[in-house]
Amino acid sequence: MNTLLTLVLILVMVAAGGWVFRFAGQKVTGNAPAFRDMPFAVAFGYVLGACLLLFSIWYFFQPTTTEAGVPNAGVVFFRWAVQFFIIAAIAAFLFRLLGRTVGTAGSRKLFRQMPLTASFGVLVVILYAFTAIFAAWIAPHGQEEIFAKVNVLPGGNAATGGDPLHPLGTDQIGRDLLSRLIYGAQNTVGIAFVTTCLAFFLGGSLGFLAATLQGWLDQILSRAVDVLMAIPSLIFALLLMTIASAWAGSERWLLTIYMIIIIAVIDSTRVFRLARAVGLNIVVMDYIEAAKLRGEGLGYLIFKEILPNATAPLLAEFGLRFCFVFLTIASLSFLGVGIQPPLADWGTMVRDSAQFINFAAFSPLTAALPLLAAGAIALLTVGVNFVVDWMLHRSSGLKE
């Protein structure tokens, strides 16, 4: 109740501050139009923003440990978040600068129009791809390598229960967590990528086929897709995974293969819809008519005539679908039915280390572990979404 009262009091004070700010502005600038026509809400917003900024700066410079020697966990986390944000912004800016000076004329032009968020997204995607491909060289240990020391705390400081050999510590059976985090990029991202490609191959080819042939094939495929789309995808995936787990029996790796197929099929329905819609707009074009009159086969029509003209919308959709598949796989693994151990995977890591979050007040580093794995998932999807958002914005033209 007390917190609520304080909050209301602060809001009232900010509101008063907003009024004073506008009034003072009007008086000082001699009724400049910017202040004269300023709605109260805008003044309120400015003052609120300024207050939040000031509070953040004050909070940032609070000591990280209290007088009693206990870490001030709130400040520690806040500093990490702010530092990450600033580093990310600087990295994105430098990356854009690099893109503007190096490369072909086309790529330089692309980087010139790019907002900071999109360049951040591109940078994130490149970093993840690099980590995923070269995981074996980057990771200090193997993903299934078991060490004698179990439950080593993160930090690498021997005095606080860490070990310099394992900067992020080890898990309950002694596997190096940093290595598993790096290998997680390979497994989680790699599997999601393969699944999305499969979904696009399935959905795209069937969608174009339906658009080109039309008639009964189109009807059957479209109605089947309607039915599959009426079941929420995560629920359907879980149902099918139950059955797949019975089929796979004790062979865990088989379950991962089944998962790829199941999610690819479920997701291909969305791709089918888009591919069919885009395809229908293309098959009425004159050049398709010309190709048909030339006597070209179905394969030529689909791959040489329709596909090149449908790449732009399909590419943006690929980004979105990848995010969706990636999140579905991460959720399934988090729920314990996705990617199976001993493969390192972020969703499973979050689930296994989730209880550490309760120790945040005593040891912020330990509590950061589940957030690190979950954040690794979030960062990639956020990055891809930033890029896709920019691509869609560009292709839709600049509407107000």
Place this chain on the structure above:
Amino acid sequence: MHSVIRIILQRLALGLLTLFVVSVVIFTAVNMLPGDFAQAILGQGATPEAVEAIRKDLGLDQPPITRYFQWLGGAIQGDLGNSFAQANFASFVGADSGVRTTVAQQIAPRFANTMFLAAVTACIAVPVSLVLGILAALFRNSVFDRATNVTTLTSISSPEFFLAYVLILFLAVLNPLLPSLSNIFEGMSFGERLEKTLLPALTLTLVVTAHMMRMTRAAIINLLASPYIEMARLKGMSPMRVIVKHALPNALAPIINVIALNLAYLITGVVVVEVVFVYPGIGQLFVDSVKIRDIPVVQACCLIFAAAYILLNLLADILSILSNPRLRHPK
């Protein structure tokens, strides 16, 4: 007949048909299990007699079509069969206590809990997203708009469990304002229940609000180029009034649609969030049953989720038809 009623009846019939086909799909999927349920429960070392006994007990000796209609008929009357985990197979060793938990008994209280969570989320998310969407449209391309754009994009793309753990970290562990475990039981007072539900509801709000807010903003901005908005502006209306009085009512159809779609999404998104917060809802029951392969419960939950999803989509469809004045008042 009135054209609107005809369209709505058509949609309803279509929705029922979809539901029927979906139930067939679910039933077929479940029947693709290797061997059958009896084998699945008893495992490798089962004696043929025990398998036969369970098969008879569960009615598995009948052909699939008969079983499908029995299941469907039962489901319509609210009888979803017996849960494998709870059905005590004690009867086969001669000690039947006579008490069997039906799937319906297991699901009913949890379904109520999930609905409560969804309702709380909707009560927070809908007003917040509408206000934010209107504000973002009003101050479009300003710092505020860009900041909300980036924030919402981030929260849409993050996995639910990431948001959940961040909220737990800040609101439950570092500042103990709300409980991080939602252990809800019967006989709790409403206030206590609300307090325990608040953190999962906030997580879902973050996920859902982002989407609704972006759609609200887009729907309003789409209309701002129309001549009647220009007219309203020219006669000196304040920007806020232009949006609330002139743009919003016309943007209502897409907004209602996206709200209903997001409520449908809530039904799915609820699974992960319930697991994180150990909220005793239908999503958690579903995941637990998936893990122990309790087929009747999985089947029933799947059907309920699908039904809710289809119904909400149907509602979205119907509401957007109703909000179109051209269809409501045909010439």
